[in-house]
Amino acid sequence: MAAHYDVLIVGGGIAGLSLASALAGRCSVALVEAEQELAYHTSSRSARQLIPSYGPPVVQELTVRTLELIAARDKELPGPVLVPRSFMLIGSAADVAAEASGHMQPITVDRAVELCPALVAGTFEAAGLDTGSFGCNAPLLLEDHRERAASAGADIITGARVHSAQRLGSGWQVGAGAEGFEASVLVNAAGAWADELAVLSGVEKLGLQPYRRTAAIAAVGHSLPLSSPMVAAADNSFYFRPEGADVLISPSETEPSGPEDARPRPGDVERLVERLNAVTRLGITGIRRAWTGLRTEAADGVPVAGFDAEAPGFYWLAGQGGYGFQTSSAIAELAAEQILAGPDSGGPGSRTAQALAATRWSIRR
Numbered sequence: 001m002a003a004h005y006d007v008l009i010v011g012g013g014i015a016g017l018s019l020a021s022a023l024a025g026r027c028s029v030a031l032v033e034a035e036q037e038l039a040y041h042t043s044s045r046s047a048r049q050l051i052p053s054y055g056p057p058v059v060q061e062l063t064v065r066t067l068e069l070i071a072a073r074d075k076e077l078p079g080p081v082l083v084p085r086s087f088m089l090i091g092s093a094a095d096v097a098a099e100a101s102g103h104m105q106p107i108t109v110d111r112a113v114e115l116c117p118a119l120v121a122g123t124f125e126a127a128g129l130d131t132g133s134f135g136c137n138a139p140l141l142l143e144d145h146r147e148r149a150a151s152a153g154a155d156i157i158t159g160a161r162v163h164s165a166q167r168l169g170s171g172w173q174v175g176a177g178a179e180g181f182e183a184s185v186l187v188n189a190a191g192a193w194a195d196e197l198a199v200l201s202g203v204e205k206l207g208l209q210p211y212r213r214t215a216a217i218a219a220v221g222h223s224l225p226l227s228s229p230m231v232a233a234a235d236n237s238f239y240f241r242p243e244g245a246d247v248l249i250s251p252s253e254t255e256p257s258g259p260e261d262a263r264p265r266p267g268d269v270e271r272l273v274e275r276l277n278a279v280t281r282l283g284i285t286g287i288r289r290a291w292t293g294l295r296t297e298a299a300d301g302v303p304v305a306g307f308d309a310e311a312p313g314f315y316w317l318a319g320q321g322g323y324g325f326q327t328s329s330a331i332a333e334l335a336a337e338q339i340l341a342g343p344d345s346g347g348p349g350s351r352t353a354q355a356l357a358a359t360r361w362s363i364r365r
Helices: 014-023 057-074 093-099 109-115 138-151 191-200 268-279 321-341 351-356
Strands: 003-010 029-032 082-084 087-091 105-107 126-130 134-136 155-157 162-168 171-176 179-188 209-220 230-233 239-243 246-250 284-297 304-307 314-318
Touching (some): 014 029, 014 138, 029 179, 057 082, 057 321, 057 351, 087 093, 087 109, 105 109, 109 126, 138 155, 162 191, 179 321, 191 284, 284 321, 321 351
Parallel strands (some): 179 314
Antiparallel strands (some): 082 134, 171 179, 209 284, 230 239
8 A cells, every 4th residue: 555645755865855854744754765875866976065156146045045044953963064165266357257246256366376375376367255155064964854854754765766656636646666655745856867757757847957067086285275265267167175185176067968877987087187287286196086976957047946837736846956955955945835835825926936936937948
């Protein structure tokens, strides 16, 4: 017999887990994850930086709210999720001006080099600094959401890939792994597989596109001070930040991909090392480990959170792109209120909800 829940969440990354912790105790919740462990894909491969100046205006607004919610929760945890770490953009004056926002202030090249001694004056002409940015202890945040959800009664099932889903009567009937579920609301938090889950459920897909993003932990001849900011090229060609005595580096590629367990491709990291050794004083001597994640985006680059336009009780929580962690708590807060109110509550009301709605015209590819 199928187990019945008010809400069934598909996907055990930061999106699904944060929503489960926001809903648990207010309704009956189950979360199913295809992999044997939670947060196996993109959520375990994050750059772990929350940047208020990063992304379109609605994302920046959600980031500020997420930082507020996490900071309030930090007081109850054994260690902090958030650690202050500034974010710096460097590049041509035009590129920095195009990428900077109200949360970022211009600084001189000399000041940039002072803050990050690995930078070389003369290799860039402008810089901007976001001092409201934070490093994020992603494993601690994920575990806090999992523990809060479970302690409030949510059932979390791993190794349960969805193989069937259909609308029956006033709810959804879903098969995942060896289990059967019935739920009034089906939440699609399946990340790079979100469109595939929609098709499986008989719902029109939104054209969400996964993109590759590779990163690596590099051993360096000249360690960065732990107070050094995360540094990103304004033309999106690389970023790096301290990682203990090592440095986390990325080529910042945005290459379309299908949904998959992504891996670095030959040459990607090697070319990045060559570039960084040419334009910085890092002196990269080797790669300790490298990985690739998938950032899934809607056509307009804004996350999707809202009920489907045609399929009753089908809720989209997808397309977070590179903003998953930094918007997670705020989107979960909004999504929980919408789900508890129900699909017939009058549709998205606030400006933020309208910007994220699955019914918005700009989302269809």
